[in-house]
Amino acid sequence: xxxxxxxxxxxxxxxxxxxxxxxxxxxxxxxxxxxxxxxxxxxxxxxxxxxxxxxxxxxxxxxxxxxxxxxxxxxxxxxxxxxxxxxxxxxxxxxxxxxxxxxxxxxxxxxxxxxxxxxxxxxxxxxxxxxxxxxxxxxxxxxxxxxxxxxxxxxxxxxxxxxxxxxxxxxxxxxxxxxxxxxxxxxxxxxxxxxxxxxxxxxxxxxxxxxxxxxxxxxxxxxxxxxxxxxxxxxxxxxxxxxxxxxxxxxxxxxxxxxxxxxxxxxxxxxxxxxxxxxxxxxxxxx
Numbered sequence: 001x002x003x004x005x006x007x008x009x010x011x012x013x014x015x016x017x018x019x020x021x022x023x024x025x026x027x028x029x030x031x032x033x034x035x036x037x038x039x040x041x042x043x044x045x046x047x048x049x050x051x052x053x054x055x056x057x058x059x060x061x062x063x064x065x066x067x068x069x070x071x072x073x074x075x076x077x078x079x080x081x082x083x084x085x086x087x088x089x090x091x092x093x094x095x096x097x098x099x100x101x102x103x104x105x106x107x108x109x110x111x112x113x114x115x116x117x118x119x120x121x122x123x124x125x126x127x128x129x130x131x132x133x134x135x136x137x138x139x140x141x142x143x144x145x146x147x148x149x150x151x152x153x154x155x156x157x158x159x160x161x162x163x164x165x166x167x168x169x170x171x172x173x174x175x176x177x178x179x180x181x182x183x184x185x186x187x188x189x190x191x192x193x194x195x196x197x198x199x200x201x202x203x204x205x206x207x208x209x210x211x212x213x214x215x216x217x218x219x220x221x222x223x224x225x226x227x228x229x230x231x232x233x234x235x236x237x238x239x240x241x242x243x244x245x246x247x248x249x250x251x252x253x254x255x256x257x258x259x260x261x262x263x264x265x266x267x268x269x270x271x272x273x274x275x276x277x278x279x280x281x282x283x284x285x286x287x
Contacts, residue, residue: 001074002142003103004174006044006267007202013044013267014283015076015204018274020048020059027063029274034067036276041283044267045074047105050082057092065099076144077101080109081125082118089124089131093139103142105177106131110222129168136172145173147203149181149190153224158193166197175201177269180208180219182252183228184259205260208271209278210249213239250278254285261286 006013016037021027037043048064050057060077068075077096079089096104108128111118120126125134128145135143145168148161155161165176176199181187191203210216213235220227227235231252238244257268270279 002174003045003074003076003144004142004202006074007175007204012261012265013204014041015045015047015267015269016043016279017047017049017206017269017271018063020050020063021274022059026274027059027066030063031066031070033272033274033276034071034073037272037280038071038073040276040280041287043073045076045103047076047078047269050078050080050107050109061092061095061099064096064101068100074103075101076103076105078105078107079131080107081120081128081131082109082111083121085121085123086125086134087123089134090138093135093141097139097141102140103144104135105144105146106135106173107146127164129164129171132168132173133171142174143172144175144177145169146179147176147190147194148179148224149186150179150225153222162193162197165194166199169199169201173201175204177204178206179223179225180206180271181225182210182231182256183226184256184263186226187260187265188263202266204267204269205265206269206271207253207257207282208273209246209253209282210235211246211273211275211278212242213245216249246278250281253278253282257282257286 018030021030034046046067048060050060064075064077067073106128125131132143132145135141147165151158151161187205194203234248235245238248272279
């Protein structure tokens with residue numbers, strides 16, 4: 001099933017994101033976490049990310065196809081423009097399609113290594129929208145894209161960021177998944193502005209349960225998301241107790257997710273970090 005079709009129903013769509021493991025042990029842990037989620041919540045789909053610089057290209061393929069075939073869960077592979085020529089990407093997409101993977105999240109990707117700016121590879125794509133347009137014109141893939149409620153870190157302002165968001169949809173993205181955020185006002189404001197700019201596709205909130213203070217501060221610094229000051233103070237007050245940090249993060253995510261669903265979000269996309277406990281706890285509370 002194409003993921004875009006899942007958002008045409010009346011009930012919320014629950015999806016989960018994993019990153020490709022670097023070791024066989026990591027691969028086993030990923031499959032266990034995915035199996036736990038299947039047993040507990042029956043995911044609508046699972047996505048698998050793509051390593052910076054294409055470093056986990058084969059691992060991404062292995063993970064997404066194993067989840068698809070062994071667990072029989074609808075899957076989506078991420079595809080970036082980083083360190084890949086147009087021919088490389090065409091080959092990867094053909095390989096995915098032949099394995100039964102018909103959904104892809106098209107991304108530009110972060111600059112590899114310590115690079116601060118993205119430099120397109122020779123004979124590669126410069127923007128996610130370029131990749132989306134090629135996918136729409138040359139394949140039968142269902143294509144999703146990313147969006148940024150607090151704007152992309154490289155955008156000078158919200159108007160510029162929205163221009164590129166709308167362009168992704170114009171050239172073929174059939175749904176959008178947001179970067180992580182912790183203040184729902186950012187999401188609702190973004191959706192309102194998107195609708196005013198003609199963006200009609202589902203805009204799915206991306207949720208990352210906080211389980212580690214230093215980790216989440218590192219993530220938010222990289223992606224430009226903000227932690228509300230009240231939440232930051234609560235987390236720092238218990239930073240030395242991992243169990244209470246996790247409980248605080250889960251509590252915040254439950255409150256956040258309830259409001260999102262009550263106010264019409266089409267579903268929830270969880271950034272799992274290849275673990276299932278926090279996500280399962282949130283969904284158990286929601287249901």
